[in-house]
Amino acid sequence: MVTYKARMVERISLPSREYRERALEQAGYNVFNLASEDVFVDLLTDSGTGTMSEAQWAALVRGDEAYAGSSSFDALESAVADVMGFSHVVPAHQGRGAENVLYGSLLEEGDVVLNNTHFDTTRAHVANQGADPVDCPVEEARDPDSPAPFKGDFSLERARAVVEEVGRERVPVVVQTITNNSAAGQPVSVENTRQVRAFADEIGATFVIDACRFAENAAFVREREADYADASVAEIAREQLGYADALVMSGKKDGLANAGGFVATNDDLIYEQCKQRAILYEGFPTYGGMAGRDLAALAVGLREAVEDAYVEDRLEQVRLLGDLLVDAGMPIYEPTGGHAVYLDAEAVFPQLPAEQFPGQALVCELYREGGVRGVELGSFAFPGTDRPELVRLALPRRTYGREHFEHVADTATAVLEKRETVSGLRIETEPEIPELRHFTAELEPVRS
Structure with missing residues (x-):
């Protein structure tokens, strides 16, 4: 309806x-x-191309354009804490800016990054750091006709084989993209996220969730994962994201905004590294390459996305x-x-x-x-x-x-x-x- x-x-x-x-x-x-x-009908992307709500348009008018200490950033920080459960936020002009900030802080030449499936800009940012992006989709993802409920899941079997081949010291970052865009937008189960969290701990890697479509993923979880049938989208999203050490987010998807992105984390060291890199590439930490009005619209959009x-x-x-x-x-x-x-x-x-x-x-x-x-x-x-x-x-x-x-x-x-x-x-x-x-x-x- x-x-x-x-x-x-x-x-x-x-x-x-x-x-x-x-x-x-x-x-x-x-x-x-x-x-x-x-x-005539433009289905090129869902990134920043949607229609904002009246509440978002009202937020645009109230946006605080201060270079430092913007109240619009405070609104975004509060929304990320409430909706996603992360206390530190580093804004960026869009998702690929956030990828540059995060992966430029975490990766070095010769590293290997495991992902359920890298999308185009993610793969490019990993490669730009001299690292090797390796996809770990489940077998069902390769079958367009399979009715499997979570074809976006991360294959731990594939990931363990890669670690066995290259050594755990070369795998500093494990990424899970939800939903899995390159695997036909298929969802990822909370149980799989929980298992990937344990795997990252096992090899001593930082666990990153690419959260561009986190709310859509949570809705699939409620439909298909029995333990969450009675939970709200907001409750599922917060739990699933909570298994990560850091998030990378394009606010142009499930932020329901036309611009913006961010890195979010509860880890003080990751936050400090990303904040300094963001100053170099994006802008001061309370605007990060975004206008204050866009920060404000994104803050509202994050809350609307989990309704x-x-x-x-x-x-x-x-x-x-x-x-x-x-x-x-x-x-x-x-x-x-x-x-x-x-x-x-x-x-x-x-x-x-x-x-x-x-x-x-x-x-x-x-x-x-x-x-x-x-x-x-x-x-x-x-x-x-x-x-x-x-x-x-x-x-x-x-x-x-x-x-x-x-x-x-x-x-x-x-x-x-x-x-x-x-x-x-x-x-x-x-x-x-x-x-x-x-x-x-x-x-x-x-x-x-």
């Missing part, structure tokens, strides 16, 4: 097919290069889109995750080999057929990794309705009707950092 109503609207329009064809070619067949006004009615509606919207796509015949990764529906591009285009980027081809066809923008999270976005060929359709929070999702499903039908005629893509230009190539690389169709 929808638990909110619109107080502001934005007019959108679907460009003509001829226009979309031209825009796609000019963008180098990379939808990151498209202008937003050329997109049961909000997060239940959020998951229901994702399920609705997933159901409509299945009805249209589109192969998807099931069960649907918390923030997005993931399409199985390999099943859509079995004629295209991985080196011709079937996921990116599907992204381009969705735009070509219906002005829908998604993002590839397969061999194009994650070169050199054994990732399935997935396309993510991420839902901005409190933004789109059923009519938009029906348009996406109709677009999927149009793509499927011509699937056998679709050609692959090859990279024409790409940046030097391979972990980030999907943001700016340009491609062109493979000519038969």
Whole structure:
């Protein structure tokens, strides 16, 4: 059931097919290069693209823009303590800024970082420190059709094998991403988090939770983990996060804000290290690269994100889109995750080999057929990794309705009707950092 109503609207329009064809070619067949006004339904990301509440807009007006000692920072610090259980907060302009602060403080060249699955910027930040990012997904994560309830879990079996190979002294940090974005937004159980905490203690590592979608994860826990059936989302979130030594957070996801992020910890040493690095890269510790008004909006958003009615509606919207796509015949990764529906591009285009980027081809066809923008999270976005060929359709929070999702499903039908005629893509230009190539690389169709 929808638990909110619109107080502001934005007019959108679907460009003509001829226009979309031209825009796609000019963008180098990379939808990151498209202008937003050329997109009809934008599911590129749920990061900072949602609709804020009236309480958040009121907080924007009251934001304290003081360089030092901002009362807006006090509001954020209080919200993090109440919602997440951490006393020390180091703000940053967004999640990747927080990653730079935290991983730049904890890692050295030659280190190995274990994660249930690294996302793109996380992998890049780990690699930028000279460390090796190693994914430890459970086996079920590789099966789009498996009904397993917690396909986002961290594989302790895989992690122990890595430690056995490289030695525990080379593994100073263990990360758990909740929900597991690169594994189709699948949730992580509290029991698995508890086990990873024990494993980190066993090898003497710092345990970090990437908490971008912590509230969505808690809602899944309540649905699927029997011990938590009668708990609130807020209670589950606070317990699960409490097993970590530190959090890294993009406030643009479950902070319900358009900007911002932070590192949070109860460890005095980690806090001091991160605070000093943040001064160098982000700003003074009570603003951290954010305007005071954005600090204030994020503080309100964190509290709203753990309201049961909000997060239940959020998951229901994702399920609705997933159901409509299945009805249209589109192969998807099931069960649907918390923030997005993931399409199985390999099943859509079995004629295209991985080196011709079937996921990116599907992204381009969705735009070509219906002005829908998604993002590839397969061999194009994650070169050199054994990732399935997935396309993510991420839902901005409190933004789109059923009519938009029906348009996406109709677009999927149009793509499927011509699937056998679709050609692959090859990279024409790409940046030097391979972990980030999907943001700016340009491609062109493979000519038969």
